[in-house]
Amino acid sequence: MxxxxxxxxxxxxxxxxxxxxxxxxxxxxxxxxxxxxxxxxxxxxxxxxxxxxxxxxxxxxxxxxxxxxxxxxxxxxxxxxxxxxxxxxxxxxxxxxxxxxxxxIQIPNIANKNVPIGNTEKENEIIKNFGTIPKLEKSKLPHWELAKKYDIIDFEKGNIITGAGFPLYKNKGAKLQRSLINFFLDFNISNGYTEYLPPQLVNEASAFGTGNFPDKEGQMYHIEKDDLYLIPTAEVPLTNIFRNEIINSVNLPIKLTAYTPCFRREAGSYGKNVRGLNRLHQFDKVEIVQLAHPEKSYSNLKEMVKHISNLLEELKLPFRLVKLCGGDLSFSSALTYDFEVFSAGQNKWLEVSSVSNFESFQATRTNIKFREDSNLNFCHTLNGSALALPRIMAAILENNQTESGIKIPESLYKYTGFKMIS
RNA sequence: GGAGAGAUGGCAGAGUGGUCGAAUGCGGUGGUCUUGAAAACCAUUGUACCGAAAGGUACCGGGGGUUCGAAUCCCUCUCUCUCCGCCA
Incomplete structure (x- = not known):
């Protein structure tokens, strides 16, 4: 606000x-x-x-x-x-x-001066490409075929239990999912982020605070009986930890991380974009959040971008960094970078992380201030996915497929306990 | 789910109708003393809005009411604690 x-x-x-x-x-x-x-x-x-x-x-x-x-x-x-x-x-x-x-509350956050002009994602600015795109056999498969082949994700059972968009991970698929969560959390923690395990249902004030309510109200699952919302991202509970607080400036930046499932209604989505793991109603994500000094928030953003790059490099995934144009920027964001991983089985770029500086937009809504000398001022809030699991899973499966099975990235060995899915 | 008790400043804790934005203690900040520190002593120490300032106004969990006047009385909501029930 x-x-x-x-x-x-x-x-x-x-x-x-x-x-x-x-x-x-x-x-x-x-x-x-x-x-x-x-x-x-x-x-x-x-x-x-x-x-x-x-x-x-x-x-x-x-x-x-x-x-x-x-x-x-x-x-x-x-x-x-x-x-x-x-x-x-x-x-x-x-x-x-x-x-x-x-x-x-109807006015979106203003765009930072470095945000490119444009209306749609076509006008987003590709900053840099990282890694090399793997050359695969002609017989390459998309991840939903691979999931079936190796019996690691059961989409049909998910349909029976709940409905479309609620996959059921099993066997090494479940273990890989859990391994990725732990790997991400450990990586974040070792870079100075404090781990939290927050509630997954939030009240309206919290949803309002991060800008999800009322703007994106229709995208959240609402428990009417108790008037609570299922979180669309850990950003919501993490940012609201400090709602109505005054932070001593010496404690800035505050760096938080959390794993949570995320729930999104994805009203209006259809077609090949929702195939397999590409777009889900429930998915796992590890999030990083920072509360920052206004004068330092853009260098903090840079640091977060670097952090996420490192994470993707650890997984040896080819990816590109994209700066969103004004028209593609979310309601609350002043500047957003997206990370897109190339998934060779589908031949497409999949967004796996979105890193944003909200400046004081959320801090005003949540009333998060800091005290420096005797002055009070609003904090800046930033957050990013580090990382969203399903599309990382998709890219690992697709990019690392071989005749003899799927190769697990080396950084995950100590978490998975296996090197191949076959 | 049922019964009862409670919610006061950073924390603890007084205040049950008038001069209370709120005693006192702890903590924080500044100072005196000291070679330095501790202790002691003195001062200061909430937030928002209006105002150039002086100053004014509001806020004692949220909302509403009674009254000339409410932290204090009444209603209601939320939350916390205790007991009973149920239960991973």
């Missing part, structure tokens, strides 16, 4: 940054500024009325103490009138604040 004070101070810059995200903010921002000026006017009036009321009440108290009932009654009738005025002003103020907030 943007703050009214910032909007007022940088109106033209904000409107033009929002354009990059294909958001026309002209009207809504004008409305916010107008309403805020009304709010200030109301508050001034209200404060002076309240001030008057407070001194009257004190006086009445003194009159009673001195047994001067006559004067007390007279003052009482005066304050009665004031009371009605105050109530009216109070209601007006509440309405104005509510109106401003309703407008503010």
């Amino acid at each position: 943007l703050r009214t004070s910032i909007i007022k101070e940088n109106t033209p810059e904000i409107i033009s940054s929002l354009k990059k995200k294909n958001f026309d903010g002209q009207k809504i921002i004008k409305k916010i500024i107008e309403t805020d000026n009304i709010r200030i006017k109301i508050q001034k009036e209200l404060n002076s009325l309240q001030n008057h009321m407070n001194s009257l009440s004190k006086e009445i108290g003194i009159c009673f103490a001195k047994n001067n009932k006559e004067k007390a009654e007279k003052l009482k009738s005066e304050s009665g009138k004031l009371k009605i005025l105050i109530q009216t002003k109070n209601d007006e103020q509440k309405i104005a604040i509510k109106k401003i907030n309703q407008l503010l």
Whole structure:
């Protein structure tokens, strides 16, 4: 959420940054500024009325103490009138604040100046390619065929148990999944991230805090009976650990990591994009989150990008780093890099990580501040997948397929206890 | 799920209708003393909004009500604790 004070101070810059995200903010921002000026006017009036009321009440108290009932009654009738005025002003103020907030939450985060202009993923900027794309036999298979061949993922049983998009891992497939989780967590921990195992259901305030609610409400599973949401990513509980907190600046950056299953309704998805492990309703992911000093958040972002590159290099997977254009940027993000792994069985790039700087957008919604000397300011929040499991699994299966089976990346040996799936 | 008790500043903990934004202790910060430190002593120490400032206003879990006046009384919601029931 943007703050009214910032909007007022940088109106033209904000409107033009929002354009990059294909958001026309002209009207809504004008409305916010107008309403805020009304709010200030109301508050001034209200404060002076309240001030008057407070001194009257004190006086009445003194009159009673001195047994001067006559004067007390007279003052009482005066304050009665004031009371009605105050109530009216109070209601007006509440309405104005509510109106401003309703407008503010509709505005996406502004794009960083380095975000490329563009409307769709076609205009994303490919920064760099890493690794080499494997040359496979003509008989190469996509991962869903391989999964069947080696009996490691049962999609049909998942359909029976739950429905489409809920795969059932088994045998070495289950072990490989568990190994990847542990490998990612250990790698993150050894780079200074603190491990958490958070709740997988969150309340509305938490979902609001990270910007998933109300904007992407339809993408989350909602438990109506208890009014809770299944997390679409560990970002939601991790960021909300610090909701309404003031952090001492010496403790920044705070670095967190967590493994959680993630649940997404993926309303509107169809076709080959949802084949196999490509897009699921439930999947495993290890996430990293940072709470950062505003002046350092972009170097922290760089560090996170490097960290994720290292992780993918450990797995010997070919990948590319992509900078998202304005139109492809999410509601809350100011700058996002995607990591895409090349999966040779399908001949396509699969997004396995998305690393973003949200600047103070989420911190404003969650009210996470830091204290430096005697000043209070909003933190910056950042997060990234390190990494999302299913597509990594898909790429490992597809890229490492051989006549004799699937080769496990060396870094995983100590976790899997086996070197081949055959 | 049933019955009861409770929620006060960073923490502990007073306050049951008036001058209470809130005693006191601990912690934090600054200072005095000291070669240095500890101890002791002094001062200071919540957040938001309005205001150039002085200052003003709001906030004692959330929301609503009674009252001229609410941390204090009433209603309601949420959460915590104790007991009973159920249970991995």
